[in-house]
Amino acid sequence: MALDHSKFIARFVDEAREHCSRLSEGLLNLEGSSGDTELINGLFRSAHTIKGSAKMIKLAGIAELAHKMEDILDAVRSGKILLTTAASNSLFRGVDALLAMLDRIAAGESSPEAPAALCAELAKAAASEDTPAPEQPPSASASPVPDLVAAPAPSLEGVTPPAPALAPSAEAAQELEKPAASQMAPPSSAAPVENSKPAPSPAKPRQIDYLRINAVKLDDLIRLMGEIVSEQGRFRRHVAHLRELEHATALYLAGIAELLGKDAQVNSEHKAVIEAGAALHLSLRQSVRALHDESLMQDHLITDLQETSLNLRMQPLSTVFDPLRRTVRDLSQEHGKEIDFIVDGGETELDRKIIERIGDSLMHMIRNSIDHGLENAKERAVSGKPLKGTIRLSAYYDSGCVTIALSDDGKGLAADRIREKALSKGLFDADTLARMSHSEICNLIFMPGFSTSPIITDLSGRGVGMDVVKRSIVDELKGSIHTETREGSGTTFLLRLPLNLAVFTLFLTTVSDKTCALPATSIVEILTVQQHDIIEIVNKRAIRLREQIIPVEKLAAILKLPQDGVQGKNEAVIVIIRNGEEKLGLIVDEILGREEMVVKPLPQHLQNLRMVSGVTIGEMNSIINVLHIPELFITAHEITAPANRVAQAKDKLSRTVLVADDSLNTREIEKSILEAYGYVVETAEDGQDAFEKTRDIMYDLVITDVEMPRMDGFSLTERLRDDDRYRNIPIVIVTSLEKESDKKRGITVGANAYIVKGAFDQSNLLETVRTLIG
Structure with a gap:
């Protein structure tokens, strides 16, 4: 019976892409430690596994290309050649070609051919003797792979496989590649093997089983979990309402009993009514208490369900950080700038949905850092800086969010140039620009079509990119961007993102008898102050909080709602929110509580509502607007400017x-x-x-x-x-x-x-x- 190779194509593509990622990352690491034998062996194994798996399912083009790459790595680890920059570039091109071929296979192409020119280039690099490596003593780790492994796989036509495995596992392949010490190693002056004591076998690590799941099914599970969490919030509110009804019923029945008890002619009917009321109230109280206890138990279970479900979709940021190392390497070589790219915090985890959508934003920002930020070697020498520029990408957890910091040690943002460019493009008049703070001027780079580059290049200058970053991070992912820059010293962009997009923690508040929601990730604290503690500073309100002066504004004024309901109060409830490092106090009527809720995007015909980032469902199926924090700051500045x-x-x-x-x-x-x-x-x-x-x-x-x-x-x-x-x-x-x-x-x-x-x-x-x- 012929083997149906099509069943294994999808699995092969996934595994081959993983090996390509390891090859790319390993080559980057190898540039900093060229003599790492273990690293070279790992790269060889990845190329070898791709070749063997491709041969088993009759993908000759991929097998040929992987074999050429394997030859270079084999020559390097056996000491025949050095891994020069030219050879490394050839291997990188091989990885790119493999990924392109895998994409074509995933799109339905049967067996794409390997690029002939690239295969010839790889073969030439493997046979090169221009830069021979110094002789090294033979070792087991550097021994060539036995012919048994390198031999072509036999035809599978007419053979029934024992199991639907695509190829040997990485562990099994590694074991096959290890030569027997007694056969491969040269004689040694050490004691005979039979006289040596056998080394104790290490404890076997616990095997972890993995199961591939369709991402769409996982997303459906997360979406269902979010709805359950929101429904539990509504259930808690219903239980609280029932407890209030139970308390009101108790007062009412007590009043009835007192009224009937005053009648001197208390008959048996009155007693029956009082006893029936007491029994009814007892039954109601027991039912409400049972519902309350059940609600607490469900809270624990649903919290565990929420955490477990969300963890299924959490991935380390290294999945998006590591490919950027290759981007920086290629761009630095292309534009003649030496760059030290430092990555930290790749183990920080985020929702896969967020990771998928921040890659382009980080790419745009890194391109801008290379083109606009970092100077060339001559300019850096004049400025007294190291000739090699530095770009640092890091991530860390921050108050229920994740902050991604991208910084460079370049020339920074020139506020005067940004102001002049905005004026020349007619974005603002001179008076408006004169009133803007330094941070507001720097944030103009996120406007559509804005660029300070004097020339359009393949990297930047077209005025696209940074506005895409703002739209993606702020508008779509409900995050924030803060810019820190010092002219001549560099620029840092701080991207603050929620941990997931399934459920958001919201604080519900009332303003002019309307309920709205504020994201908890943007709230610093909530406090109550006396009205006389709110001071006036040049037509602006402010409060002193721990020796800081924080501007405040009525949320009703920002939203253009009537403010009659808040007049005459001696106290004010203030919610301190932040946008980057800037803080603003919002005066609200009341804080209703904190809820975990699903936030739905606005429909297409309401996308132009600046103040609203999404909606959620409240009691009685009411619609609650989730306010857009960056727009609150912008409007607050507009209405308070003298x-x-x-x-x-x-x-x-x-x-x-x-x-x-x-x-x-x-x-x-x-x-x-x-x-x-x-x-x-x-x-x-x-x-x-x-x-x-x-x-x-x-x-x-x-x-x-x-x-x-x-x-x-x-x-x-x-x-x-x-x-x-x-x-x-x-x-x-x-x-x-x-x-x-x-x-x-x-x-x-x-x-x-x-x-x-x-x-x-x-x-x-x-x-x-x-x-x-x-």
């Missing part, structure tokens, strides 16, 4: 002020206050950043915090006083340090004023600045 700021700035003499503080919110608050009264303000994120800016620009006044990374405010003041240019420039310290000793130190190092943040007031700051520079 309309007369630019007009006032034009009417006053422009004085330049440098504000240094490691808190983004504090920097922006102080900047808003000063700009509203006509001062030109620049910001620095710490003392070192401020000191570097004073090297190039002469400011009229410096405002600095004390406790900052790299260089504190006291040290900054001392260094500025040592500079003849800044010897008499006013310096104001604004800090949370309020001890008398701290104030004395501020005076000693040369500060002209010392303002405590706990007693911070806009008039106090303005009067101080006016006194010092007018």
Whole structure:
């Protein structure tokens, strides 16, 4: 009976792709450790397994190409040739060709032929003797594979296989490749084998069984699990409602019993009614208690179901990180830039659905880092940087989310160039751009069609890519992007993503008698404050929270809802949310609770709703809008910006002020206050950043915090006083340090004023600045 090879094609393609991935990763690792014999053996085994499996199912083209690659690796491990860059490039091209052929097979092609030119190139590389390797003593690990393994597989026509296995397992293939020591190893002066004691056999590791499951079936399971979790939330609310009804029924029956008991002529009918009511209430209470206990038990079971189901679809980020190493290698060679690509945190796990959708975004960002960010060797030498640039990709868990950080040590983002480009393209007028903060200017790179590149290249400059990144990460995956950059030192992009897309943790809140939801991943904390604790700073509301000044705004105002229901309250419920490092307080009416819920995307005709990222189902099948956090920040900035700021700035003499503080919110608050009264303000994120800016620009006044990374405010003041240019420039310290000793130190190092943040007031700051520079 002829063997039906088509049954094994899908399994072969999957396994061959895994071996191609190992080949690609191993070749990259081998470039840093060319003498790793074990690594070379592993690459040989992968090529050998692909060849053997392809021969068994009559895929001659793949078998031929894999055999040519195997010849190179065999020559390298036997010491005949060195793995040069040219040979490595040939092997990489072989891996690419294998993957292309596997794609064609998966698409239905029967047996694609191997590229003849590539096979000839590989054969030439295997036979090359231009760079012979130094002689090495023979070893078992470097011995050639016996002819038994390399021989072509016999024909399977007319043979019934004992089992539907495609090829020997990796372990079995490895065992076949090990030559017998007694036959292959040369004689040794060591003691005879018969006199040596046999080594104890190691304990057998526990075998783990794997089962391949159709991904669609797994997605259906996760989707069903999400619906069960949402339904359990509704069930809990129903049980809570029943408990309220039970309590109300108890009060009602008690009132009836009291009313009937006052009748002096209490007859047997009244007693029967009272006893029947008591029995009915007891039965109701027992039923509600049983439902409540059942709800608690279901909570435990469904939580376990949720965790187990989601873990089935969790994958390490290395599945998307590792292929990027090859991309960086190819691009660095193509564009003549030496790049050290460092990957960390690949073991961090995310939902497979998310991993599948972030690969293109990371690719776009890495391409931009190589083209826009990293300088060439000549420019780096002039800047005093190492000739080899560095791109670092890392991932870590962060408060129920995963943060992916992509950074480079290039030239950073030039805010002035971005502002000029936005103005020339007509994206904003000059007045609007003048009011934007540094972070808002940097975020313009995520706008469609925006690019600062002076020339269009194959890497970038077309104005596409970063807007795709924002749409994918923020709009589709409900994540966030934060940009940290320092001109001349590099740029870091922080991508914050949910762990999965099946179930979201939401906080339900009411605003103007309407229920809406906020993602828990964007909430920092929830607190209640007195109305008089909300201060006014240049037409903006803010609160002091642990020595930080955080702007607040009514959520009803942002959503353009009527605000009559919140007037006259002595207390305000504030939800602190964050977008990157920026924080905003939302004043809401009430927090209803925390729920695990399935979020549905908006239908096509509602896709233009900026404030809503999705919807979920509440009580009585009501629709609850899930608010889009980045848009809340944008709208909050729009409605709180003072309309007369630019007009006032034009009417006053422009004085330049440098504000240094490691808190983004504090920097922006102080900047808003000063700009509203006509001062030109620049910001620095710490003392070192401020000191570097004073090297190039002469400011009229410096405002600095004390406790900052790299260089504190006291040290900054001392260094500025040592500079003849800044010897008499006013310096104001604004800090949370309020001890008398701290104030004395501020005076000693040369500060002209010392303002405590706990007693911070806009008039106090303005009067101080006016006194010092007018």
